[in-house]
Amino acid sequence: MAFNRKKNKPFEGDTVALDTVDLSYDGATPVLSAVNLALPQSSFHFLTGASGAGKSSLLSLLYLAKRPTAGSLKLFGEDVTGASRNKLAGLRRRLGVVFQDYRLLDHLSAFDNVALPLRIARVPEAVVTQDVTELLKWVGLAEQMDAHPPTLSGGQKQRVAIARAVVNRPKLILADEPTGNVDDTIAVRLMALFVELHKLGSSVVVATHNESLVSRFPFPRLHLDGGRLTLLPPLKPAASILGEG
Amino acid sequence: MAFNRKKNKPFEGDTVALDTVDLSYDGATPVLSAVNLALPQSSFHFLTGASGAGKSSLLSLLYLAKRPTAGSLKLFGEDVTGASRNKLAGLRRRLGVVFQDYRLLDHLSAFDNVALPLRIARVPEAVVTQDVTELLKWVGLAEQMDAHPPTLSGGQKQRVAIARAVVNRPKLILADEPTGNVDDTIAVRLMALFVELHKLGSSVVVATHNESLVSRFPFPRLHLDGGRLTLLPPLKPAASILGEG
């Protein structure tokens, strides 16, 4: 599939840079402690860890829904500390998120849900129609374009959420358990989407419990345990990447 | 763990009996067609099929959220056609559902969410406290009892949903993708809960995409494809059941 729109605003350095970041919700027990993380442009990482380890929390820092309790966070080369709300909105337009609970808008059709980031960015409607249609076909929802989320199956909703996250061809893609409700065939197809975007220059982070999925791709793992983040090598050796994408 | 409350009202025959049931949402394309299904008491079935095949739809017939477009549905020996709303409420109290999207009440704590079916059935509060506490410990949420769903991780919410579904020790348990957001260790532990209830006499249906999970248990599979339901044999031979439960 082709992504034929103008590139995002370019920037220098890492897509994401966390410097000794802490996060705690109640001010006491930290969910994340002293996390250092640099995601270079055009990188791909899995994010693993037990249920409740803090994967979604870490991602929510990256999509600017939460602020670090301590430490600094740079996104697209810009420090987000003290940034205005409009500035944050601008940064958010340059990333795409697959939420663990999808967060689709029930009153919009699948098509309009996927089109939302484009329309907010005031992309011409002709481009919107073409891109959204193509993408929905790719994720296997050609039939469900006009369906509203409450009438979609769990796996169909998840695919709409993925389409919405990538439609804007963002420089940073954050996917939280994006294949938990689809079967393996579809899961591999969806991963191919992320891999293609990664190859085109986006940085991708996929949080998942699905070890069999992780073991099929030669990407490094960010592992969370006890609030600490460690970088683990790929489960699959890099040599075999050509056989996958 | 012990389930020490009085038994549900006994009944004769199959827990669930579907007779040539059709279901269609728009009146045209059927999601289910001519489905016949009899779930004996104390049975255990997986429910499989591609995303969008109709697994959740079939379950929603069983938990009385939808009515068949054609055919008849008997639950606990009673025909639900034309039953009053209060009658339906009574039947619903005798089954437990894990919804694919959890459907927890955000304004109640994890404890109160799990306690809900018991309180609606006016179970004494002492019993409620004991049962709910024990169950939440079993699913690994001893720490999160007072947390509200918006502050729980995806996997934690899923476990609360499972606890709520089984706390009333229902005669029919319907679980829709109950382990999509937890890792394999927890998934097996949760399955053990369903298996124990099954052994104690409940009928259990678990809808899932997770083939590795299905292959670990010697239970027959109900498979949906093109609106047709077929019964497939267990992926794991029955002989090895003793090694699992």
Place this chain on the structure above:
Amino acid sequence: MALFGRTDLPIQKNAASRFIQWLVMVLVFMAAIAATVNAYTGSLLAHWNRSVTGTLTVQVPAPMEKPGKPNDVPKDVAAVLGVLKIHPDVLRVEAVPRAKVVALLEPWLGSGEAVSDLPLPALVDVALKPGTDTRGVTDAIMKAAPTALVDDHRVWLNRVGNLAEGVGMIALALMGIIAAALGLTVIFATRASLAEFRDVIEVLHLVGARDDDIAGQFARRALGQATAGGLLGLALYAPTLGVIALLARRVDTSVLPNVGLPIAHWALLASLPIVAGVLAMGAAHVTVRRALRTMV
């Protein structure tokens, strides 16, 4: 621990419920004002009626109208008084002192020395026994003094009565509008709550709650909020009434006499919060029951 009475719908503190409360406050406040206006005009009418019904004013022409017979009239007055004092329908009769007649005419004739010498008509106030017709007495008076004029105040009473009745009717209409507004408010607020809590309600249904349990919660909430709002409205009304009474006292008491309001009025006011509560409860119950029937 009672489940349905406290915790399973988050309706206690949502915007809609606070909204019902303050709107009922405003509505009850206005209803109380309207009820007071209505009761006051009613009392005013009764006051006028009472002070006027069963009374007659007999006017015997001024003594000097015919310069030739200066002593005619005292005789006429005496005749009228004599007849009335023994008439079976008459309760009380008295000649109005000249000073009072002068005072009555003051707005028209001024109060100078000149007026005190004017040849004024003699006035006789007559109070009739309750329930008697004015006709018999009038006839007796005319027989005793053919030049006398008998005024039973009807024309004047009708004229002002019309006005007061109009005001009272407008006040009543306002109360009707307020009751309708209250019902609609509760219906809308309840619908808003239902929309807000649709998912919660669906889950409650799915775990076995009955329609009555859920509708009962909304209804109880509406009852509580509306009653509380009603009490607040009355609390607001009390000082307002005081201020209005203060303003009214600056106006002449002949225009707005200080009539007391009937006990029934105060009972009505006291019942307003309860009426609002019951109305709100009923509206909420019906709304929710109807909405639930279309749900899972």
Place this chain on the structure above:
Amino acid sequence: MALFGRTDLPIQKNAASRFIQWLVMVLVFMAAIAATVNAYTGSLLAHWNRSVTGTLTVQVPAPMEKPGKPNDVPKDVAAVLGVLKIHPDVLRVEAVPRAKVVALLEPWLGSGEAVSDLPLPALVDVALKPGTDTRGVTDAIMKAAPTALVDDHRVWLNRVGNLAEGVGMIALALMGIIAAALGLTVIFATRASLAEFRDVIEVLHLVGARDDDIAGQFARRALGQATAGGLLGLALYAPTLGVIALLARRVDTSVLPNVGLPIAHWALLASLPIVAGVLAMGAAHVTVRRALRTMV
């Protein structure tokens, strides 16, 4: 296709927005009534003032008070008229015909044959030039006819004026309450909407929408609904005013004269929907902006 103007928040048809519409209808209706009452009492006061300010009534004692000199008084009246006709401050002067004096006294003295023979005081109506003081004229009159009484109607005007002003003030206060109620309504309805759409708003934020985009939608919605409600309120007001005017016509015109209302009043009424719309828009915008600042 404009995204922010139509499709991204489902606020067009939710309960809260319909609620704003009908409540604004009721409020604008009541505000229009209150404004009319206020304008009417204002006009009434002006009417009375106009018909009374700059006028004097001179009363020359009745001709027959002193039986011995039956022709004294016409001379006094003539003297008064003579003085006033050449006085520089006087615009117009005329003797009130006896028939009119009798009519004025009718409520007090009745209209029988007896009255027509009464020795009544002579009345002279005087109109002064605008802006002149009554003192100079009064002095001239007293010099010409020492027994005359001069009445400049102030006492009476003050008395009724107090009442009318009180009514007008209450009407104004009512309008203030209504404006406050409108603002509060919009705030509450907007908060209810915000609660209902919290999740939607959060998603919009997360995909990059700005606060202004979102607040603008709520504000535009409030503007539209309140304006529409306001127009409905005026549509309801028009026939109501007709009915009230009909009722008022049954009341004596001396009590409620048929004064015209100033053009400014009708302009005010016409502006009510716009005022309501702008007020609602402002309230919604502020509420949403403040709420958004606490969100993601």
